[in-house]
Amino acid sequence: MTTPNGPAEPGGTTVAAPLLDVSGLVVEYRRDRESFRAVDDVSFSVPRGGCVAVVGESGSGKSTIARALVRLVKPSAGSMVFDGTDLATLPERRLRPLRHRIQMVFQDPYGSLDPHLTAEQVVAEPMAVRGQRDASKRRARAAALLDQVGLPSSALQRKPHEFSGGQRQRIGIARALASDPDLLVLDEATSALDVSVQAQVLQILADLRAEHGLTYLFISHNLGVVQAISDEVVVLRKGRVVERGTTQQVLSEPAEPYTRRLRRSALEPALMHGRKPREVVRAVAAARSAERTGAVTA
Numbered sequence: 001m002t003t004p005n006g007p008a009e010p011g012g013t014t015v016a017a018p019l020l021d022v023s024g025l026v027v028e029y030r031r032d033r034e035s036f037r038a039v040d041d042v043s044f045s046v047p048r049g050g051c052v053a054v055v056g057e058s059g060s061g062k063s064t065i066a067r068a069l070v071r072l073v074k075p076s077a078g079s080m081v082f083d084g085t086d087l088a089t090l091p092e093r094r095l096r097p098l099r100h101r102i103q104m105v106f107q108d109p110y111g112s113l114d115p116h117l118t119a120e121q122v123v124a125e126p127m128a129v130r131g132q133r134d135a136s137k138r139r140a141r142a143a144a145l146l147d148q149v150g151l152p153s154s155a156l157q158r159k160p161h162e163f164s165g166g167q168r169q170r171i172g173i174a175r176a177l178a179s180d181p182d183l184l185v186l187d188e189a190t191s192a193l194d195v196s197v198q199a200q201v202l203q204i205l206a207d208l209r210a211e212h213g214l215t216y217l218f219i220s221h222n223l224g225v226v227q228a229i230s231d232e233v234v235v236l237r238k239g240r241v242v243e244r245g246t247t248q249q250v251l252s253e254p255a256e257p258y259t260r261r262l263r264r265s266a267l268e269p270a271l272m273h274g275r276k277p278r279e280v281v282r283a284v285a286a287a288r289s290a291e292r293t294g295a296v297t298a
């Protein structure tokens with residue numbers, strides 16, 4: 001028997017269906033007239049309100065999974081069931097009403113913000129697209145969202161080039177929230193930021209998740225950052241999942257040599273459980289700096 005939330009277990013308890021269930025996903029690109037599998041039989045699921053990280057070296061297929069989810073590329077096999085609907089095979093016209101529910105936040109906020117619009121207009125735009133005709137309501141909500149990501153009201157009339165990288169990323173997050181998404185796909189969303197700013201943005205993301213019950217798919221090559229934000233980790237290598245589990249388990253006792261290598265490059269001293277995002281990110285920075293200067297870290 002199933003319920004709207006998922007199958008009922010014997011004894012009457014309900015197992016909540018994941019918000020996103022990716023199964024046997026294959027994405028191929030054409031290269032030199034041949035087909036190349038960038039994502040090869042990948043399966044994982046993201047619980048409602050959870051944060052699952054996809055980690056792996058450059059070229060392992062992380063962004064391709066994100067692109068497939070918003071159908072910038074079409075999978076050649078497998079399913080991506082989002083809240084009961086398989087996005088992999090859905091015709092475009094049926095996909096359209098779902099699009100606002102999955103929002104991407106990219107690495108380079110500058111490239112994705114219209115330079116001619118003010119911060120307020122950038123954040124208000126998705127509301128107009130979704131049919132909010134009342135400009136004063138759009139403006140009020142944009143101001144509230146920018147406030148939630150820690151930008152002052154004096155920021156409302158400024159244009160993207162007048163902001164720092166971290167502030168621009170906050171605007172990108174506020175804009176994503178303006179669509180009322182269920183799932184945020186964060187593709188290296190903090191990678192371009194310096195460490196203390198990265199910590200602030202991670203803290204904002206953690207707070208927003210707690211407050212709004214948002215669900216995150218967090219794509220990153222940085223295990224320190226992943227440890228700060230995610231509950232579960234999927235480790236990708238050459239398009240295939242090599243390991244998965246809770247963040248604590250995978251990062252503290254990686255089963256695969258590949259994951260151990262990734263972990264070493266993220267610097268083990270920084271892997272300290274139970275710490276707040278900003279503490280972990282600072283520890284990563286301190287360890288990196290110590291490594292550069294040859295100092296020994298505890």
Ligand SMILES: Nc1ncnc2c1ncn2[C@@H]1O[C@H](COP(=O)(O)OP(=O)(O)OP(=O)(O)O)[C@@H](O)[C@H]1O
Pocket residue numbers: 029030031038056057058059060061062063064065221
């Ligand atoms: N449009 C494309 N056409 C052909 N090959 C592509 C295309 N986009 C990505 N690839 C290849 O697919 C593989 C996976 O790329 P992808 O960008 O998903 O990796 P990634 O793990 O996100 O890497 P990075 O961390 O460097 O962004 C790589 O070998 C890449 O060169």
